[in-house]
Amino acid sequence: MSTSATPRERLLDAAGELFYRDGVNIGVDALCKAAGVSKKSMYQLFRSKDELIAESLASRGPAYQTMLYPGAEDDRGPRERILTVFDRQDAMVASDNYLGCPYVSTAVELKNPEHPGSVVARHFKQQLTDFFHRELVKAGAEDPSTLAVQLTMIFDGAAARAVVRAQPLGGIGAVTAAALLDAAGIHAGELALS
Amino acid sequence: MSTSATPRERLLDAAGELFYRDGVNIGVDALCKAAGVSKKSMYQLFRSKDELIAESLASRGPAYQTMLYPGAEDDRGPRERILTVFDRQDAMVASDNYLGCPYVSTAVELKNPEHPGSVVARHFKQQLTDFFHRELVKAGAEDPSTLAVQLTMIFDGAAARAVVRAQPLGGIGAVTAAALLDAAGIHAGELALS
DNA sequence: GAATTCGGAAACCGATCGGTTTACTGTGGC
DNA sequence: GCCACAGTAAACCGATCGGTTTCCGAATTC
Incomplete structure (x- = not known):
């Protein structure tokens, strides 16, 4: 230490x-x-333990997002950049001390959505949805708002699955996200025609 | 009382x-x-509080499943029977004292996947996946195993979204599940041709 | 009616909870 | 040398933790 x-x-x-x-x-x-x-x-x-909970969650944010999101230097298409998030999540999930998304897990434990820690968790989830949304707009998605929420949901679903230690099915998050993107007509390397 | x-x-x-x-x-x-x-x-x-946790989770199972799964008397197609689960989840989520899937939430709090309560949670999740799998087989899905896991993931993702109180997007679980079923070519009222 | 069983109320155990306070040690400025 | 400050160790507070035990009243059994 x-x-x-x-x-x-x-x-x-x-x-x-x-x-x-x-x-x-x-x-x-x-x-x-x-x-x-x-x-x-x-x-x-x-001021209190509760404040420490919130501040420690918030302080983890930048590093967590850097680990999850592709950087600006990744100039592949939106689809690839979105799927990168799920690939990186798969890698984290594979670690045997993975205990779920720290933000969702903390919100689950706190129960109270007004708890400062829950507010931070909500904010982080919104940032993930926003990232998806930006990429989907770049890709010219028809309904980027709904699709961004769906991708966030898949992210959290994959994390939940890892927590309950259901029989592992490698890359299931990425596969599902890809299926959704396929259905929305968002293909590899594609950018919106404008 | x-x-x-x-x-x-x-x-x-x-x-x-x-x-x-x-x-x-x-x-x-x-x-x-x-x-x-x-x-x-x-x-x-x-024997202990831990055993009470596990047994109370297990005892809730039947009622919870009855509330979630369509009964045998519902003779609509597999697609409708699957989407019923998501519709009923939406109804539960709408309640303002919804705090997530009890099984996932408990597993999150327990942390230890060997805890008897975590074992019960894992078992319940497997039963949900099994229900989806049975319906998908009836529908003649090409890859029922993967699809069943994907639907379970969407179920848990929708629950997680409700826990963090992200901006509500009604029926997003059902919409996503429907999109996945569409992509798999599973249509309304359809049964496998055999 | 006596004996036995069931189960609630509550004391008790050592440990730990979130939070405060006191007392002491270092380290810097001047 | 001296003072002020930052920070640690540890005692302390009342409350609660999981778990055990004692006591006693209300049934049930013969």
């Missing part, structure tokens, strides 16, 4: 990992011990 | 509701108080 990072960074990192691995009911004591930070420091850096 | 049912039934009912509404971390005291059962009775009816 590196002491180099600031207490705040160490706390956010440890919280991100422990809330994911053990659930949001992990104790504050265990959290602080893992982060090498005193409870006193934690409670003057964050 | 009815005192008519046996302590075991009252306990299973209360557990089914409270574990769903408040999460599996709800205390045994609160549980027993809600059920009108003493802790002593609880612990001689169930």
